[in-house]
Amino acid sequence: MVMSLRDWAVRFSEASDRDATIGAMAKYFTCTYMWDMGTAKVIVEMIDGKVYRINTDPRPLDAYDFALRASPATWREFARPVPEPMYHGIWAASFRRDLKIEGNTLVMMQNLRNFTVQFELLRKVGVPV
Amino acid sequence: MAKHSPVIGRYVTIDVDGYEYKVFYLRNGQGQPLVCQHTAGCHNHQWRGLLEDEAITRDYDVIAYDLARHGKSDPPHNREWWKEEYLLTADHYMKFVVAFCDALELKNPIFMGSSFGGNLALQLALHHPDRFRAVIPVEAAEHAPGFFLDWWRHPHANAAQVCASGVWDLMAPQSPDQDRWLTWHYYTQGSEVFRGDLYFYSIDHDLRGQLGNIDTRRCPVIMMTGTYDYLTPPEATENTARQIPGGIYIEMEDIGHFPMSENYPLFAVYLREALRIIEERT
Numbered sequence: 001m002v003m004s005l006r007d008w009a010v011r012f013s014e015a016s017d018r019d020a021t022i023g024a025m026a027k028y029f030t031c032t033y034m035w036d037m038g039t040a041k042v043i044v045e046m047i048d049g050k051v052y053r054i055n056t057d058p059r060p061l062d063a064y065d066f067a068l069r070a071s072p073a074t075w076r077e078f079a080r081p082v083p084e085p086m087y088h089g090i091w092a093a094s095f096r097r098d099l100k101i102e103g104n105t106l107v108m109m110q111n112l113r114n115f116t117v118q119f120e121l122l123r124k125v126g127v128p129v
Numbered sequence: 130m131a132k133h134s135p136v137i138g139r140y141v142t143i144d145v146d147g148y149e150y151k152v153f154y155l156r157n158g159q160g161q162p163l164v165c166q167h168t169a170g171c172h173n174h175q176w177r178g179l180l181e182d183e184a185i186t187r188d189y190d191v192i193a194y195d196l197a198r199h200g201k202s203d204p205p206h207n208r209e210w211w212k213e214e215y216l217l218t219a220d221h222y223m224k225f226v227v228a229f230c231d232a233l234e235l236k237n238p239i240f241m242g243s244s245f246g247g248n249l250a251l252q253l254a255l256h257h258p259d260r261f262r263a264v265i266p267v268e269a270a271e272h273a274p275g276f277f278l279d280w281w282r283h284p285h286a287n288a289a290q291v292c293a294s295g296v297w298d299l300m301a302p303q304s305p306d307q308d309r310w311l312t313w314h315y316y317t318q319g320s321e322v323f324r325g326d327l328y329f330y331s332i333d334h335d336l337r338g339q340l341g342n343i344d345t346r347r348c349p350v351i352m353m354t355g356t357y358d359y360l361t362p363p364e365a366t367e368n369t370a371r372q373i374p375g376g377i378y379i380e381m382e383d384i385g386h387f388p389m390s391e392n393y394p395l396f397a398v399y400l401r402e403a404l405r406i407i408e409e410r411t
Contacts, residue, residue: 091298116298
């Protein structure tokens with residue numbers, strides 16, 4: 001059974017805010033990004049390494065810096081405890097699978113260390129699709 | 130009692146196309162020289178496991194150098210290098226390796242390189258088949274487009290972190306955290322040269338249509354690639370090896386683009402097989 005968006009947002013926030021690797025370099029990890037999973041979309045707002053807000057019902061004009069978009073099947077692969085090859089990261093999946101990186105990519109690059117760590121938390125938290 | 134490694138570091142000065150390079154290398158072992166090239170934007174600590182692997186060093190003289198501008202090998206001392214854009218070419222890169230091997234008076238060394246070092250191994254097999262006993266291109270292909278990116282040294286981002294985290298998922302998730310984060314750490318140290326290295330990797334290196342000219346009777350080619358390598362995926366290496374008459378391809382399960390650095394014990398299993406094949410064929 002797929003977890004609700006609300007449950008996912010709580011679990012993801014807790015996992016991210018407790019993560020020691022992010023915590024070790026949290027200052028300035030400030031950005032807003034969308035994860036578009038097809039049947040579910042979220043906008044995550046980060047301020048100084050903490051999840052400030054997760055918008056689980058984005059409206060068309062809600063703002064964000066950059067977005068990751070892929071099919072629900074791809075997001076489910078991201079969330080496996082040990083993903084299969086080419087689903088094991090945002091670079092791998094953008095080079096070899098259907099992941100699209102859109103928006104202001106510079107902001108993603110400026111926050112790449114922590115964003116990468118945070119993305120891999122999906123392996124523990126799961127996805128709402 | 131101090132815990133010393135048997136690995137010794139030294140410098141040797143060589144001339145390549147008029148560029149004076151003071152090259153740092155690590156060395157341990159005896160017997161057959163095995164010369165090791167690190168990946169782009171990195172340095173010779175990637176070979177730390179191999180350099181201290183007694184099962185290898187009892188028969189192989191393992192030599193891992195830092196390419197000029199990497200690690201402890203400075204940019205050229207006789208040039209105002211800061212006034213030139215660094216773009217590594219296949220020709221200069223090959224001359225560097227041959228000059229280094231000549232300086233150390235290495236007889237019939239085996240050359241092993243990973244990623245842009247793997248692509249160089251293919252170039253050496255094609256252009257210098259009699260200088261090397263064999264080559265082991267790791268994570269290599271005839272052509273590897275797509276990684277010559279401005280992001281590696283973009284002034285509006287933290288280039289050290291972009292390089293290090295940008296290559297993070299070139300590694301397999303199964304590889305040990307300690308080794309993946311060491312590799313990440315190494316990659317924070319070479320951001321100024323990473324893009325220039327990748328000029329060779331993604332632009333100047335292009336052996337499409339030339340692989341049939343590699344003579345594996347003079348220089349055997351044993352290619353190895355990990356299943357988690359998205360940049361040079363296994364099918365790219367296999368397709369390359371298939372076009373080389375006598376070329377051999379070994380697929381490495383559950384490992385990525387930096388196998389010697391991200392999970393040496395697993396890489397060693399495949400490396401021993403490659404060395405066994407070379408012993409049989411030469």
